[in-house]
Amino acid sequence: MFDAVKEFAARHRPGSAVGSPAAPAPAPAPAPAQNAAAAEVAARPAAAVVSIAGPTAAADAKHMARALALAAKGINSTHPNPRVGCVVVAGGAVVGEGWHRAAGGEHAEIAALRQAGKRAAGATLYSNLEPCSHHGRTPPCADAVIAAGIGRAVIAMYDPNPRVDGVGALRRAGVEVTVGVGARAAAQLNRGFCARFSVGRPWVTLKMAASLDGKTALADGRSQWITGPAARRDAHRLRAASSAILTGIGTVLRDDPRLTVRLGARRDGKLATGRQPLRVILDSHLSTPPRAKILRAPGNALLITTAAEAAAIGLLRGPGVEVLVCRAAGRRIDLAQVMRELAAREVNDLLVEAGPQLSGELLRQGLVDQVVVYLAPDLLGGGGAREMFDLPGLESLDDRHRLQFADLRRVGRDLRLTLDVAGGDSAGESVGAAGAAGAATVADPAQPPRN
Numbered sequence: 146m147f148d149a150v151k152e153f154a155a156r157h158r159p160g161s162a163v164g165s166p167a168a169p170a171p172a173p174a175p176a177p178a179q180n181a182a183a184a185e186v187a188a189r190p191a192a193a194v195v196s197i198a199g200p201t202a203a204a205d206a207k208h209m210a211r212a213l214a215l216a217a218k219g220i221n222s223t224h225p226n227p228r229v230g231c232v233v234v235a236g237g238a239v240v241g242e243g244w245h246r247a248a249g250g251e252h253a254e255i256a257a258l259r260q261a262g263k264r265a266a267g268a269t270l271y272s273n274l275e276p277c278s279h280h281g282r283t284p285p286c287a288d289a290v291i292a293a294g295i296g297r298a299v300i301a302m303y304d305p306n307p308r309v310d311g312v313g314a315l316r317r318a319g320v321e322v323t324v325g326v327g328a329r330a331a332a333q334l335n336r337g338f339c340a341r342f343s344v345g346r347p348w349v350t351l352k353m354a355a356s357l358d359g360k361t362a363l364a365d366g367r368s369q370w371i372t373g374p375a376a377r378r379d380a381h382r383l384r385a386a387s388s389a390i391l392t393g394i395g396t397v398l399r400d401d402p403r404l405t406v407r408l409g410a411r412r413d414g415k416l417a418t419g420r421q422p423l424r425v426i427l428d429s430h431l432s433t434p435p436r437a438k439i440l441r442a443p444g445n446a447l448l449i450t451t452a453a454e455a456a457a458i459g460l461l462r463g464p465g466v467e468v469l470v471c472r473a474a475g476r477r478i479d480l481a482q483v484m485r486e487l488a489a490r491e492v493n494d495l496l497v498e499a500g501p502q503l504s505g506e507l508l509r510q511g512l513v514d515q516v517v518v519y520l521a522p523d524l525l526g527g528g529g530a531r532e533m534f535d536l537p538g539l540e541s542l543d544d545r546h547r548l549q550f551a552d553l554r555r556v557g558r559d560l561r562l563t564l565d566v567a568g569g570d571s572a573g574e575s576v577g578a579a580g581a582a583g584a585a586t587v588a589d590p591a592q593p594p595r596n
């Protein structure tokens with residue numbers, strides 16, 4: 146079983162990220178497994194998932210690492226598609242490389258095969274995801290792989306989309322296929338895509354800025370800015386890699402945030418991401434001011450409410466602004482339904498940037514996979530200053546909400562703590578029974594999702 150403590154200790158030996166100034170944004174791959182299933186796959190002996198050894202295994206690992214690095218280039222742009230990279234190797238030499246840039250664009254395999262040309266015949270193809278075998282926005286890649294005469298395909302993981310059977314198609318055409326090389330890093334890189342298909346909701350990362358004494362706002366609600374510019378820039382990178390950003394009406398009314406990605410402009414004036422994540426606001430009673438920045442900023446917004454009041458909805462709707470009436474759970478919006486709606490809208494990775502009420506409720510209901518805390522070395526004191534999470538008090542320490550440290554690094558004068566909510570030593574204890582039930586675990590990526 147994956148030992149989170151050992152992993153944590155290993156990553157914090159001298160020379161690791163802690164204490165180093167201005168560490169880079171979270172590396173997409175390879176990275177530690179962030180949930181129980183991915184961790185379990187990672188801990189399995191290599192022989193359990195691939196039956197090759199010696200020089201072939203070393204070459205496979207090397208070329209798959211390259212395919213993963215290519216795939217990671219699409220971290221901000223492939224939404225709602227997965228991040229995929231591909232390498233074609235003939236006679237030990239790389240003859241083609243490609244990565245998927247954006248939905249509707251060329252798939253990684255096609256780009257790599259195009260570069261390889263005739264040298265693809267009899268070559269080995271490496272990809273971090275099973276090639277598609279159905280007509281989606283583009284024709285099936287498996288057909289192109291077969292037509293190019295590829296002799297062997299090395300695939301990190303099966304596609305969790307049940308419509309895809311690229312491995313089967315390749316095998317039926319006589320291509321030798323190995324599945325499982327680099328499965329752990331592959332599942333990590335596309336954890337949102339996997340979560341959407343395996344548990345029917347996005348991968349949820351909850352981000353907070355807090356003082357050393359755990360406060361996220363003063364008693365009057367002011368919270369801008371608790372952390373420094375480097376931490377805020379870093380958080381924009383989290384936004385850029387997300388399909389959507391979720392907040393609550395409390396934050397909208399207090400801060401009037403835009404929740405856009407602002408990574409700086411390119412020479413042509415466009416944002417470096419080229420894509421703005423969907424902004425999602427939970428507002429049961431339609432209290433959002435029609436002129437709120439979150440509705441008017443570039444990109445699209447989705448306001449979710451329980452109030453089916455046509456006149457008020459009409460005032461909020463506009464170009465790029467959708468209002469969705471959702472059912473209530475008690476007095477508030479049903480969060481599980483919100484997650485299903487977002488998955489139906491192909492949201493893979495959801496970043497939550499909300500106050501303690503919504504953050505606490507999501508955590509309590511087991512709808513958070515990872516928490517990222519930017520911790521400032523300052524004290525905000527008491528007097529009603531807000532906590533990180535509004536959670537009910539506990540009667541016993543045994544009932545505490547357990548999280549696991551996954552990463553810790555310095556960003557400017559602040560620290561960035563990354564914590565896994567499920568998947569540590571005791572996933573069942575992480576956020577209580579509801580948490581264990583609701584946790585997004587990525588299905589074993591080295592096993593076919595079909596029977």
Ligand SMILES: NC(=O)c1ccc[n+]([C@@H]2O[C@H](COP(=O)([O-])OP(=O)(O)OC[C@H]3O[C@@H](n4cnc5c(N)ncnc54)[C@H](OP(=O)(O)O)[C@@H]3O)[C@@H](O)[C@H]2O)c1
Nearest residue numbers: 353354361366368393395396428429478499500501502503
């Ligand atoms: N330090 C940080 O990182 C950070 C980040 C964001 C915000 N903040 C601060 O947090 C404060 C606002 O926090 P907040 O807790 O008042 O607001 P919030 O968590 O942003 O929003 C809470 C509101 O969301 C609505 N909601 C709808 N369905 C819900 C559900 N199922 N569960 C929970 N809430 C639901 C509720 O209002 P309705 O019932 O009216 O819909 C609720 O009052 C501000 O001071 C802001 O500056 C700090």
